[in-house]
Amino acid sequence: MRDLQCEEGAPKPGFWFRWMLYLLKATGTAFFLLIIWLSIGLEWRVSPNHMWIDKDRHFLAFYALSLLALVTITKRAWWFIVMTLVILAAGIEVIQxxxxxxxxxxxxxxxxxxxxxxxxxxxxxxxxxxFKMV
Incomplete structure (x- = not known):
C-alpha cells in the first residue's frame, strides 16, 4: 500500500491524531504520577465531621484517570485497565x-x-x- 502525502515533507494523514493520542497518554501518565504522589505524600487534614470530603477526592481522581485510560485503549483491553486501576487503588491504600x-x-x-x-x-x-435491531 502506498503512503499518501499531499506534497514532499508534508505530514501523513493521521499525524495529528497520533500526536493527540500521544499527548493524551502523556497527560494520563502525568496525572497517574500526581495521584500517586498525592496519595502517599500528603496528609489531608479532614475533620471527623467531614470525613466524606476525602472520599470525593478519591472518586474524582480515579474517575478522571479511568476516563483518560478509556480514551487511549483498544476495545478489548478495557477490562484489563479496570483491573489494573483497582489493583492500583488497593496498592495505594496498602502502602500508605x-x-x-x-x-x-x-x-x-x-x-x-x-x-x-x-x-x-x-x-x-x-x-x-x-441487541440493536436494524
Missing part, C-alpha cells in the same frame, strides 16, 4: 501506612466506584449494539 498515613477501606471503595462508573458505559454500549 509506610508514609505516615492510614489504610482506609472506604478510600479504596471510593476509588473503585470512580473506576467502575467511568467504565460502566462500555459493557452497556456493547450490549446495546448486540
Amino acid at each position: 501506612p509506610y508514609f505516615g498515613r492510614q489504610l482506609s477501606v472506604l478510600d479504596f471503595l471510593a476509588s473503585c466506584a470512580g473506576v467502575f462508573l467511568a467504565f460502566l458505559p462500555v459493557p452497556l454500549w456493547r450490549l446495546r449494539q448486540k
